Amino acid sequence: MKSRALRRTVIVTAAVSTAALALAGCAGSSNGSGSGDSNEKITLTVTTFGTMGLDSLYKKYEDAHPNITIKATNIDTGGNALTDWQTKQAAGAGLPDVQSVEEGWLGQVMLVSNTFTDLRDYGADKIKDRWVPYKVDEATDKDGRIIGYGTDIGPEGLCYNRKLFEAAGLPTDRDAVAELFGGANATWEDYFKIGKQYHEKTGKAWYDQSGFVWNAMVNQLPEGYYKTDGTLNVKDNADLKARWALLSQGAADGLSSNQTQWDWGGGKAFVDGSFATFVCPGWMLGNVKNSTEAAGGDASSGWDFADVFPGGPANWGGTFLTVPTTSKHPKEAAALAEYLTSAPSLVTAFQAAGTFPSVIEAQTDPGVTGQSDLTKFFNDAPIGTILGKRAEGVKAQYKGPDDAVIQEQVFGPSIQLLDSGKADGTKAWNNAMKLLDDLVINK
Known part of the structure; x- marks a missing residue:
């Protein structure tokens, strides 16, 4: 939004x-x-x-x-x-x-x-x-x-670029794209696997940057950075570490375009083929459209919206x-x-x-x-219907007082280390834990 x-x-x-x-x-x-x-x-x-x-x-x-x-x-x-x-x-x-x-x-x-x-x-x-x-x-x-x-x-679906998918030999029809990722059984493992295949085929990145992917991964867990009783839930969290391992390997495999969050080169990255997929809660669709148009693109730039999301229902x-x-x-x-x-x-x-x-x-x-200027931009995708389906099964995740600090100031810099290639997954995770101590635990 x-x-x-x-x-x-x-x-x-x-x-x-x-x-x-x-x-x-x-x-x-x-x-x-x-x-x-x-x-x-x-x-x-x-x-x-x-x-x-x-x-x-x-x-x-x-x-x-x-x-x-x-x-x-x-x-x-x-x-x-x-x-x-x-x-x-x-x-x-x-x-x-x-x-x-x-x-x-x-x-x-x-x-x-x-x-x-x-x-x-x-x-x-x-x-x-x-x-x-x-x-x-x-x-x-x-x-x-x-x-x-x-x-x-903010139920999440997957934005993808039909032109880039076609060039890589991937399906372009949104129902076929949903099946490509596993439909109702879509997993992050498959998302990264297909992304690696795409990168090997085209030499291009799969997603814009790792921050939004990480945010989606965390948000769909039953408990995120906090447990429902209000206690911190980061260190020694097996679920977070498993997702971090996938994210860090994805960055190492060249799947991240290392874009600046919320900038995308003034929207240019949405029209020049810098990346092929994008995690999209409903409010983000307006960002995709506006950013594409700001860079001179339009509906012909190829963006579409599929009724699928890795790991299942998620809300951002x-x-x-x-x-x-x-x-x-x-x-x-x-x-x-x-x-x-x-x-x-x-x-x-x-x-x-x-x-x-x-x-x-x-x-x-x-x-x-029904139809709107937004649906026309996304190849006449039934956006409202898709988002309604993506909202099914979403459960509210407890957000603690420092949830935003942990997302942006603890994991944010460490994700940038991953995307820039300045640290591997272990070093970047350790950096995040140090920031957690400095900014949250010992503040």
Whole structure:
């Protein structure tokens, strides 16, 4: 759910302690009681990030509510949005009335969940069946407070380039591509095996860089960097080490194009044959399209979308709309968040950005399952239908408070060592464990 070369995952550039967040949140919080007179002229501020597909909805809401003006701020990346929230949360000032929160940093938010409005006070319990159950579970804190309304989820399918597949003698029909990787039984082992064959045939890379592949591998495990009881789950984790071995061998075999995350040479790598496959949660499809077009490409560049994913169901990302307790208009802010996450609104968002709705009714709406500019770009792939199938079997993975730090600042540099050839799998893993000690365990 990002614009062009903008990231979905987060990079924590400013560490803010839990204590500081909590103290600031308490100092600046106000439960409020709404604006009082429903005809009072008020301004609601909204902070989003990347491409959430909500922009066109603000004017519609203002037209239906003449007393409300919406002032929207969109931050370019999830990482910068996290830093912005951390800074304002610590200061106890400057937070918007409606704050978007990404799944990857939900663990940090839950440490200070009391600084967010309990949306049950404004009817959340009455509408919670709107969403897939795990989306509501993710937004519910340990005290049972619902602090966010879900926008999208990120079920993953596989983007592939038909032209590059054809040149390598691989099938190009999306159903045949799904079978190539094993269909419902697709494995990472097969993905890397076919990638090695592709590289030997063409001399080209198989995927853009190892970071996104690693993220997908971790996200589909029952437990990722944290166990469900909240304890760290990295060192001596056999599942992680097995996937790391596959990833490091893939890099050694030349399967990574070593692209800069979220840049891809200004999108050029999507049109010059630098890589043939790409891991794609729904929101990433907009990135592929926008990046390709930014580099002068279009639908003829050859990108398609298959109903298959190595290792089975996986989810990457998903956002929530929250109402910080500092809002002077929590009732109106909650109503706006409810509107923006209604089925019609999320259908509009999907058509604009490919963000697959977390609302059940919207998932089967013709506006999601039918044709759009996005489906035309991907060779008329039934994107909404595929994403609906890819969402089956997905279970919410517990995200701990330093989940984003571990993904980006612990494994990120080590993955770059792999892709650049500066370290083998063992050295890169050991480097990650040192960073884990420095940034998480001994911080």
